[in-house]
Amino acid sequence: MPFIKKMIAYNHSWAAEVTRDKPDFFKTIARAQSPETLWIGCSDARVGPDKLGGLPMGSLFVHRNVANIFATNDLNSMAVLEYAIDVLKVPNIIVCGHYGCGGIHAALEHSGIQPVDLWLDQVRFVFNRHAKELKKLPKEGRANRLAELNVEAQVHNICRNTIVREAWKRGQDVCVTGLIFDIHDGHLKQLGIEFRSQEEWEACYGEAFSD
Template sequence: MSSIEKMLAYNRQWSEQIRQENPGYLETIAADQQPEILWIGCSDSRVGPDQLIGLPMGSIFVHRNVANIFATNDLNCLAVLEYAVDELKVPNIVVCGHYGCGGIKAALEHSGVQPVDLWLDQVRFVRNRYSAELDQLPIAERANRLAERNVESQVYNICRNTIIREAWKRGQEVNVIGVIYDIHDGLLKQLGLEFRSQQDWERHDRRTHPRPSHTTPHMLRVE
């Protein structure tokens, strides 16, 4: 049986089973979606959120790409964030990276002009920002530390975005957190990042990016 045949056979069996065990369930969730989480993760086949966090259908609004990037110049990322926050009122945003990420390794090892190389330039910005820390590490540890720093940076990109700032300003509940996943033990680790309000975020931003009073205002700062 080919992979596609297996997929379709499994689906028929699943559909029959769920309708027998829980009649009306699929009709109920067909009417509306009220997800609890916007999940921004890597496309890697081993880190899908459904198995990792075990929430029922309809709980997770998902965006995945190579190296779990929230790119502020990417219409796809922005559209997902806007729809999740402004329309679905999703109360939690989770950026999930993972150790052993091929995209992170590629960003460390080479650059080029292929689409994936250009996409990974966003991880190279992160690498350059933390080069003093990363260069001190043994090569084997460098990619995993960059994976952590990349999650942090994508959380920061989200918190700086107007969509989130406006939501916080109008009092909407939006918690932004960063986690990383280790395929070796299947465990998610929170990276000490959790922002529930503009005040939360600004306190952290001032602490981690102190600015001399005479230099560029926040909105014009380039990092």
């Protein structure tokens, strides 16, 4: 497979270059990981988080899936959050969505592809919650706004989760925030949602999202 051969050749020259610049780099990172951020993003090939943030290796603990969903009934999501908070003690959690998201478009159109279609029901719940606003928008604007609202919903799913609430209760620093990546110009932007404590979150949305 030419692609694999090309990738391995690139990898070897990259490793040699890094070692030339920083001879102890791999020895240091091999000891342990100590990321500052848990990144929850979309699986889309164009939105690799290290590249977007210009971050060095080891900065992010990453969880990606179609349409950047954090679902409490998804063992994978829950295991990642638990490990990030309880073991790695990351102080930041970022949920990052993006415009032009195929998952968001598929949620709006009912792709019919199983199990993706089932997975995207979680985005449809977000759509239903904001249907009045979204139905007024043209097609592309609707998908982009839904991508933003989906990020917001996932931020809230994280904030209302026991793992994060317990961390806040014991005084652990955890900041949960939402970003959107504009695939048309390469810019990341903040969505104005950021929570550092149970009180901050409840003051904004606790009632709307409580069980």
